[in-house]
Amino acid sequence: MLRNEQTALRDHVLNIASSLFYAHGIRAVGVDLIVAEAGVAKTSLYRHFRTKDDLVAAFLTCEDEQFWQTWQEVADRNADDAWAELNAHLEWIGSRLARPNYRGCPQINAVAEFSDPKHPARQIAATHKAEMRRRLKTIAVRLNSDRPDELAGQLALLINGAFVSAGMLAPDEAIPLLQNAARLLRAGHTS
Amino acid sequence: MLRNEQTALRDHVLNIASSLFYAHGIRAVGVDLIVAEAGVAKTSLYRHFRTKDDLVAAFLTCEDEQFWQTWQEVADRNADDAWAELNAHLEWIGSRLARPNYRGCPQINAVAEFSDPKHPARQIAATHKAEMRRRLKTIAVRLNSDRPDELAGQLALLINGAFVSAGMLAPDEAIPLLQNAARLLRAGHTS
DNA sequence: GCACCGATACAGAACTGTCTGTTTCCATCT
């Protein structure tokens, strides 16, 4: 019970901080704002997170896990058809760009905000992006690509490009743009 | 003469600030650091730039102009061949990712750092990205694309994706990855 | 009674932007 309340408060602070970090940027959000929005004392925040950087790392780790959870659910629904799986991924990713408060990929944004390669945020982001390419490569292999690593890299560029190009695309444009591009890239990779 | 010294000092401050903004992020760099690195008085900075945001806007505008200047030089060298021009663009853009202190596209990074759509940095970045798609579309038209606007969008996704994916790519991987992708996309767009 | 929480004050640093002096230098006037 105590344990539950403890983790409940920790999760509450993390959820509020995550929303603020994503909406306004990590450096733009101070701990004073976080505790005010969460309605908790600053002491409580620092009881569960040793520093702000620890809170940032927890935010990015959480986003990473949620992303792969969604990915996995879509993958499981298309376990028998790699091509259908890829298109399904492009669909839910593309649909995110049209969400009202969309503000890019948290990992990419974190890399833009923190320049030190040793910063935990950078390392979590790097792992996240490497994992994305790894998963795309397994799909490319199942698609019988001639050079699956290259196809995976190209698909990753498209996806990362979509993440940072929402402001350049019309609301309903992203999904067909991505899916058509994937179709053409795949066609060129299976001779 | 007086006029020259004024603009020389303004440019000096802007150059130092630009280097620091790009290397460490805009919010991470304070005006105290800028004036210390530039070796000028804070009063001098505020004589030429009304606020820090004005300095940030000047930074992004300058980066924008330099980017299109390089683009235009490459375009002029390939005025007779749109396909050669596109590949030349992908080459110099891809080669940037391998530069030692590469830290992404300044415009994309600025969008990650500032959440307010009305912030001058966001507007300069939005204009920059719209201009990129516009120029790519003129190339797509010259390539006889069936849907030049879509091809331009796909190429823009690839390029923006490359900007934010340098950490995911091997040093010599970006250029062939981009050029092969462009080849396949183009082939699918000219039936 | 004890562990947790909220509230609050605080320390120390960094931030943007202002203000006051002093120095330098060049153009102009005598």
Add this chain to the structure above:
DNA sequence: AGATGGAAACAGACAGTTCTGTATCGGTGC
């Protein structure tokens, strides 16, 4: 040629805020 005035720069203190992180104290529920 030498004096004068004005523009621009430097140096540095300063105000007011915000930032991260700590310390203290009182309340509350198990």
